Amino acid sequence: MVTAVFLVAAALAVVFSIITIAHRSPVINVLSLVLVFFAMAAMFAVLGMDFLAAIQVIVYSGAILVLFLFVIMLLNIQQVERLGSGRPLQALLGAVGAIALGALVIVAIQGLTPSQGAVLAGSENGTVVPIGRALLGSHLFAFEFITLLLVAAIIGAVFLAKKELR
């Protein structure tokens, strides 16, 4: 059951990620990326990482992709170019290189010993309590630094999008 859910979610993620990079309408690109993120949230949930599944849906699908949709509507992009149009040599080299990269990684993965998954389903490992303890314990500095990063990003975004940029 767990295996079936994982395989279906992985297949959906791959299919919709291909639609994301290949379709010509930006709105359909973003909406299929939402489905990719939902499939990834399903994978996280089935692997026992409840907290990550929740923030994947809330932060990624709920906040970041809505921002993308807003910008697409703001800039009024109707259709974009076909995948790899205009530069056939560059497109061919890019596709071959990327597929070779993926194949290389998969060959490298073959060399690993395939351990059985070990997150204890139904235990507390993926819930907010141990992750919160780790965040505010051993990772406290990085956690505080993320807040600084977000503030800097917000100020930078406001500055960049202001009208009198020349």
Added chain:
Amino acid sequence: MSPGDLVPIPHTWVLATSAVLFAVGTIGVLLRRNGIAIFLSLEIMLNSANLAFVAFAMKFAGSADTMAAALSGQVFVFFVIGVAAAEAAVGLALFIALHRLKESIDVDRVNILRW
């Protein structure tokens, strides 16, 4: 599923999914010319990295003495999502400024710094 059952999924499957998604995202970044489409492909690549973190968090969650490593994997996914949020905000603001300047977000038309 009763508590204590092992998830019957090898972590290599998760890593393979992550590799495929990363390759798809790379193709998108290399082949698209529209700025927003490149950005969406970049988000796919970030998420495949998250999936790899999760795969190794799974692997190390088995015994009590590697539990800190397993938790670190999940904490890093949290950080990656935070960085992705910051990056999306700044990048989209850049594209808005670019669109105001050039009436287009085609990255081939941004060539002031080229050569």
